[in-house]
Amino acid sequence: MLIFEKGKEGRGLSLFPECDVEVVMPEEKDRRERTLHLPELSENEISRHYTELAKKCHGVNDGFYPLGSCTMKYNPKINEEMAALPGFTEIHPLQPAHTVQGCMEVMKTLEEYLCEITGMKNMTLQPAAGAHGEFTGLLLIKAYHESRGDKKRTKIIVPDSAHGTNPASAVMAGFSVVSIPSGPDGCVDLEKLREAAGDDVAGLMLTNPNTVGLFDKNILEITKIIHECGGQCYYDGANLNAVMGTVRPGDMGFDVIHLNLHKTFSTPHGGGGPGSGPVGCKEHLAQFLPSVLVEGTEELKFRKPEHSIGEMKEFYGNFLVAVRALTYVMTLGREGIPEASQNAVLNANYMMQKLKDLYTMAYDEVCMHEFVMSLSDLKKKTGVSAMDIAKGLLDNGIHPPTMYFPLIVDEALMVEPTETESKETMDKAIQVFRDLYEMAEQDAEKLHNAPVKTPVTRLDEVGAARHPVLKYEFSK
Numbered sequence: 001m002l003i004f005e006k007g008k009e010g011r012g013l014s015l016f017p018e019c020d021v022e023v024v025m026p027e028e029k030d031r032r033e034r035t036l037h038l039p040e041l042s043e044n045e046i047s048r049h050y051t052e053l054a055k056k057c058h059g060v061n062d063g064f065y066p067l068g069s070c071t072m073k074y075n076p077k078i079n080e081e082m083a084a085l086p087g088f089t090e091i092h093p094l095q096p097a098h099t100v101q102g103c104m105e106v107m108k109t110l111e112e113y114l115c116e117i118t119g120m121k122n123m124t125l126q127p128a129a130g131a132h133g134e135f136t137g138l139l140l141i142k143a144y145h146e147s148r149g150d151k152k153r154t155k156i157i158v159p160d161s162a163h164g165t166n167p168a169s170a171v172m173a174g175f176s177v178v179s180i181p182s183g184p185d186g187c188v189d190l191e192k193l194r195e196a197a198g199d200d201v202a203g204l205m206l207t208n209p210n211t212v213g214l215f216d217k218n219i220l221e222i223t224k225i226i227h228e229c230g231g232q233c234y235y236d237g238a239n240l241n242a243v244m245g246t247v248r249p250g251d252m253g254f255d256v257i258h259l260n261l262h263k264t265f266s267t268p269h270g271g272g273g274p275g276s277g278p279v280g281c282k283e284h285l286a287q288f289l290p291s292v293l294v295e296g297t298e299e300l301k302f303r304k305p306e307h308s309i310g311e312m313k314e315f316y317g318n319f320l321v322a323v324r325a326l327t328y329v330m331t332l333g334r335e336g337i338p339e340a341s342q343n344a345v346l347n348a349n350y351m352m353q354k355l356k357d358l359y360t361m362a363y364d365e366v367c368m369h370e371f372v373m374s375l376s377d378l379k380k381k382t383g384v385s386a387m388d389i390a391k392g393l394l395d396n397g398i399h400p401p402t403m404y405f406p407l408i409v410d411e412a413l414m415v416e417p418t419e420t421e422s423k424e425t426m427d428k429a430i431q432v433f434r435d436l437y438e439m440a441e442q443d444a445e446k447l448h449n450a451p452v453k454t455p456v457t458r459l460d461e462v463g464a465a466r467h468p469v470l471k472y473e474f475s476k
C-alpha cells in the first residue's frame, strides 16, 4: 500500500508550537492553484510504513548479495560512526579553510593513501561516481594532448570487455571510440590492439580486472603498445578490491585511474548514492586536475592546479564518503588491504570451482574477484534461463547475481561473493545453485514461475518496460 493511500484527512504530527508571528502569504500569482497532496499520517504510522518497506527489501544486512561488478559487501559500521561525527557533518562548504583543518587533513591523508595504493602522484576526490571519474580522467588526457599542440588524437581505444561506462564516458568527453575484441581467453587481442594503435589515438581505457573477472595477463604489453603510439593509459579501477595491496596500476604503466570508493573502499552501495570516484594521475597530468587539492604541512590550504580542467562538481566531492574510505583504509592498514583483496579473489575462485562441474563457466581460468557463468547450455537443454535461476535464488534468500552482463557472454550470470562472506555462507549458496540446476532439469516450470516466496512474485518485466507507470494518480 502506498503512503498516499494510508493517510486520513486531518491526521498528522504536531511537533511545532503554534506560530506566534504574523503569517505573510506570498502574492496571489506565486501561490499554488491546488493544495499539495501530502499524505496525512501520525508519526507511528509513518515509522511503520517505512519499516514495512524496509522489511520487503533484500540488503547486505539480510543475506548473501553476490551482485557482480557492484561489490555489495558488508561495510564495517565504524565507518558510519565516523561519518556521523558532528565535526564532519555540521560544517559548511563555504567555511574558511582555517576553521576546517581537520576535514582538510582527512582529504589530504586519504589522497596520500590512495596514491600509495594505486601508484599515482596526485588524486582528486571531486568526482561523485565511477563514470564521473572516467569523464574527469579523459578530460585530463585531452588537456594533456592539447597542451602539447597535439590535436590529431581523437580516438579512445576501449576493449569489448570494458565496463559499459567506459565507451560512454569517452563519447561524453568528445572522443570517438574504437572497440577492440577479446581473444578466446577473455583478454585483449594484442594483434587487434596493435592495428588500432596510431598517432590519432589519445589513449586506451582498460577495465582491469575486466568485466569477465579476469586480470589481463598482457597488461604490461598493452600499456607499452599505447605509450609507443603516443597515447595515454587509463585504468578503470572501480574494482580495485581484486588487486589492492598486491599490484599497483601506476607500476603497470597507467597514467590515470579512477576508483569507486562506494565499491572497494566501503560505502554502502545501492539506492543510488552517494558515491565517490576519485581520480589519480601521474605527475605529467597533475597540472590539469580539477581544483581543490589540499596541500601544506602546518596550515593546510586549498590549491587549484595551474592548468586545471575546472570544477567537476561543486566544492569538495562527497566528503562523508571520503571519511568512510579513510576509516576503512586506516582500520585495515598495510596488512589488511592486501588480505581483503586476496579473500575477495579466494572466495570467487572457491565458488567457481564448486560450481563448474554443473554450470558452464564463460572462461574456465583463475578469476579475480568475480566469475561469469553462461547458462546457454542449460537453457537449450531445459528452457531454464539465467533469469529463471536468478529468480529461483530469491526464493532461497539470496539476491541474484548480475544478469545478462557482460554482453559478450550469452545467458550470463556474474557472481561476486566479496571478501566479507564466510565459507559457510558460500557453501549454502553453492548448494542452492546446485539444487536449482537439478530443479531446472526435473521441473523447469517451477523455475519459470519463481519467485513464489517474495513479497512480489514474478513481475511482468515486458509490461513494466513498455508501459511504465511512473506516477500516482490521485482520485481528487
Ligand SMILES: *Cc1c(COP(=O)(O)O)cnc(C)c1O
Binding pocket: 069, 070, 129, 130, 131, 132, 163, 165, 207, 236, 238, 239, 260, 275, 277
Ligand atoms: C561500477 C563500475 C563503473 C561505474 O561506476 P558508477 O559509480 O556506477 O558510475 C565503472 N567501471 C567499472 C568496472 C565498474 O564496476
